[in-house]
Amino acid sequence: MSTTSTPAVAGWFTTGDEPRLVASRCTACGTLVFPPPPPEAASFCRNPDCDGEQHEPAELSRLGRVWSYTDAQYQPPAPYVPTTDPFEPFALAAVELPEGLVVLGQVAAGYGVADLAVGAEVELVVETLYEDESGARTTWRWKPVVELGEEADQ
Amino acid sequence: MSKQVAVAGVGMHPWGKGGRPFVEYGVHAARAALADSGIAWRDVDFVVGGETVRNGYAGYVAGSTFASALGWNGARIATSYAACATGAQALDTARARILAGLSEVALVVGADTTPKGFLAPNAGERWTDPDWLRFRLLGMTNPAYFALYARRRMDLYGATSEDFAQVKVKNARHGLENPYARYRKEVAVADVLGSAIVSDPLHLLDICATSDGAAAVVLTSLEYAQRAGIADPVRVEAISTVTPTFPNTVIDMPLLATDHAAGGPPERTFKEALALAAYEEAGIAPDDVDVAEVYDLSTALELDWIEDLGLCKRGEAEVLLRAGDTTLGGRIPVNPSGGLACFGEAVPAQALAQVCELTWQLRGQATGRQVEGARVGITANQGLFGHGSSVLLAR
Ligand SMILES: [Zn+2]
Secondary structure (H helix, E strand, O other), X not given: OXXXXXXXXXXXXXXXXXXXXXEEEEOOOOOEEOOOOOOOOOOOOXXXXXXXXXXXXXXXXXXXXXXXXXXXXXXXXXXXXXXXXOOOOEEEEEEEOOOOOEEEEEEOOOOOHHHOOOOOEEXXXXXXXXXXXXXXXXXXXXXXXXOOOHHHHO | OOOOEEEEEEEEEEXXXXXXXXXXXXXXXXXHHHHXXXXXXXXXXXXXXXXXXXXXXXXXXXXXXXXXXXXXXXXXXXXXXXXXXXXXXXXXXXXXXXXXXXXXXXEEEEEEOOOOOOOOOOOOOOOOOHHHHHHHHXXXXXXXXXXXXXXXXXXXXXXXXXXXXXXXXXXXXXXXXXXXXXXXXXOOHHHHHHOOEEEXXXXXXXXXXXXXXXXXXXXXXXXXXXXXXXXXXXXXXXXXXXXXOOOOOOOXXXXXXXXXXXXXXXXXXXXXXXXXXXXXHHOOOHHHOOEEEEOOOEHHXXXXXXXXXXXXXXXXXXXXXXXXXXXXXXXXXXXXXXXXXXXXXXXHXXXXXXXXXXXXXXXOOOOXXXXXOOOEEEEEEEOOOOOEEEEEEEO
């Protein structure tokens, strides 16, 4: 990863060897929200029985299970930023985390729908989404966790 | 006190891609509905327009736009926007004034002129708007959400691409004789499976198009209908526009994540709750339903709705489909109009078009697609941001 790579959106995930999504957690009842509201924004708790307004960052599990998955075989319209010409399809997954949220994400480069199944384990990685004048802009993606030995069979 | 109102008249403009101003379509449908009711425009005391968000200011004030185009008659006006449920929310607004005794005759109109291709967000950089972010960060189109639901049906319930294609084949056949349908052509399973995959597992022909179109409904109090000589009208028995109950654990377009369900999933999903609220309001059970018009944005979604409406148990919609139960002549025909498969989606008109079709069905006027002896019909749809609706009609 180049030194100029920065998250495409600030505060939604950590980087490094073991990246994690960052939710906001209500300090009153513990309800998590992803994506987190901007730091300067008011945060009224989503739990209808809670009047909490204070929240703190909370890192989510790196591993989850696929709730469902699909791909984009046609180039999505703007503000999607295409990175190849012609367009290359990419996969998408909705992933259920142990905390009790399902979070959408693109699937890691090199993996497609054939590598996914409902209930399969995936881990969070950070990869380049597109490049702009500041360099590579990164995002979170879901990468299939392939059991040892399985990879050789494929 | 009666909680019912009468459907005095319904009317539509044929769906298509004519590119004419939405007002023309809307006025055409409104005049057709008024003619159907036999009630003069002068006698309408309340107009509710379904807002279109793609046609400038006139679309934002649709109630006013239609009232003005019909010729100012002094009626009160309102405009509703609730994504795909816009028409039902407009209908509910009209019903509420009538049931409160504040209005007697309401005209509800929805019309749209839509752009080609994927429905994309409005221009500009909006880093706090989930509808913008889902495209920027994920490239997540509407069909991609539909595909997530479709894939779950396959992995959890054993649905196949052939099942999804059979929904299209059925609806295409249903719509053949519908003069308001945009697509009136037989489709074979091989056509669907041979069309390009848009978002796996959904093919191009599994996904509904966007269309121009308009639908209008004239509602009156039961007393007014009686005075006007409208014998045995179709009645609105219930309109459900409930929102989700926290935590909403099924990922909804255009969001990037579900609510946090710390204590596990809730008792019922949002779509199940929409239908249940309609059944409870009407005191009608799923067993009583003769015909359903559901929002088949994708073929697979029709199967989801059949279960959400309680017409069979979870995971059994394919059994109904394969047995021909949801086909005209079957036990519980679904989308006799041809559904979105034959119409394409015209957002503010679509929920009203469902009511138009069920009205014709319950009157026995659905030539070429009639569900014999239908007395009770239900609609369902879901849109963005917690909007959705279910309307129960009976005669
Ligand atoms: Zn809270």
